[in-house]
Amino acid sequence: MNDFVRRLLALALALFVWAWINLEVSDEADLENITVKVEYDSALMKVSPDNFVIHSLRVRYQGIDKENTDWRLPTKYKLVAKLPEDLKGEGKYSFLLKDLHLDVLPEGVTLKSMRPESLNVAYDMKVSEKKDIQFPRNQTMPNGDVIKFTLATPSAKINVSGPYSIVHKLQALQLEEPDLSQLDKSDIVLRIVNPDPRNVTLNPASISFQLDRQRLGERSYEQIPFLLLPRNSDLVLVNSELPTVRVRLRGSEWDLEELGKPTSTLRAYLDMTEVVEAGDYREIEVRVCGLPKSGVDVVSIDPDKIHDIVLRRRESAEHVSPQPGAVEQKPEPK
Structure with missing residues (x-):
């Protein structure tokens, strides 16, 4: 047997021994309670949670002494989930196994799968807004x-x-x-x-x-426009004269002056709170709207009631005559 053949046989034997040893010490195992740390810039965002415990991490080990079990210890594994910095607003970010960074992993160990299959991190970006x-x-x-x-x-x-x-x-x-x-x-x-x-x-x-x-003062306002009934009402006024309304208010000079300007929304309207059906009504009270939310009180309304009001259903009214200067709008009572 020449030297070349001997060398070839020696190489084949070495490969066989290596493969046999490798087969003996290669296998898969399930590890428990492996911690994954969430890495993020706390100056840019808040997250929850900032770490996870993987219930089951399946790994493949190779070339490890079976008698040595240190590689199974959770402290031997340091996995990091890094959140990107270009996230917007708030939401959830999901990590898969392939997204995890292996800061520390025992030599000869590779990750195969994990349960749960994904890790969800709730993030809340830090922002600045003018208010x-x-x-x-x-x-x-x-x-x-x-x-x-x-x-x-x-x-x-x-x-x-x-x-x-x-x-x-x-x-x-x-x-x-x-x-x-x-x-x-x-x-x-x-x-x-x-x-x-x-x-x-x-x-x-x-x-x-x-x-x-x-100081508080009082002022009278003449010829306040009347609002017609709201558009969504199925009642209409029939043959009813809406008189000119005079309102006296008490408040600060600033508010009273604003209410006297052409842009004022001061209006009179009929209080239909108790009116639900068509018919003839002996009197309905007058209210005013368009006042500031606070600081202005109504001293008097003249007239404070409108008499002999006739209301009909919209489909049955034969003729409706809007009053001059009236505005069809839903009032906001004061």
């Missing part, structure tokens, strides 16, 4: 003075920073209630109410106001 404030309403003092708040700064936009789930849903920011004992000054600083002090920051955190004073 308006809700202006404090006019304050009526015991001596009859009305205090009006005017911004002492050019802008009332507040920079709100925090999780998207909180910041994006915010409308106007609330202010603390003013201390009446401080309203005898020419200005006041009001703190902005933080909706979530642990997670949200406000810049600035307070707003300065100038305080303007005026």
Whole structure:
């Protein structure tokens, strides 16, 4: 037997022994309680949870001494799930086995599968948005003075920073209630109410106001237009004269002046709260709408009732004569 044949046989024997040893020590196993750490930039987002425990991780091991079981210990495995930084808003991000980064893995071990098959991470990106404030309403003092708040700064936009789930849903920011004992000054600083002090920051955190004073007064308004019945009503007025209405109001000079401008939405209307059917009504009360939400009271309405009202179903009314200057609109009672 020549030297070449001997070498060939030796190589074949070595390969056989290597394959036999490799077959003996290669197998698959299921590991439990392997931790996966979620890696993310805490300056950009909040996540939940920030780590997982995989119930079952199937691995293939090769070239490992069967007598040595250290490679099965959970501490020998350090897996990382890295969240991308270009996420938007809030939502859930799913990781599969192929998405996991292997920071530490025993030599000779490869990952095959895991249960659960995916890991879901809830993320909430940190954002900054400009928000308006809700202006404090006019304050009526015991001596009859009305205090009006005017911004002492050019802008009332507040920079709100925090999780998207909180910041994006915010409308106007609330202010603390003013201390009446401080309203005898020419200005006041009001703190902005933080909706979530642990997670949200406000810049600035307070707003300065100038305080303007005026006394309550009264003013009369003539020839207030009447609103017709709402469009969605199936009742119509028939042969009913709608008179000119005179309204007297009490409030601050600012509000009373605004209500007297051509752009005012001050209107009179019939109070149909108790009217549900067509028919002849001896009288229906008159109300007014278009007033500010607070600070203005109705002193008197003349006339305060309309008499001899005839209402018919829309399909049965033979003739409907809208009154001159009347506006068809659904009133918002004050």
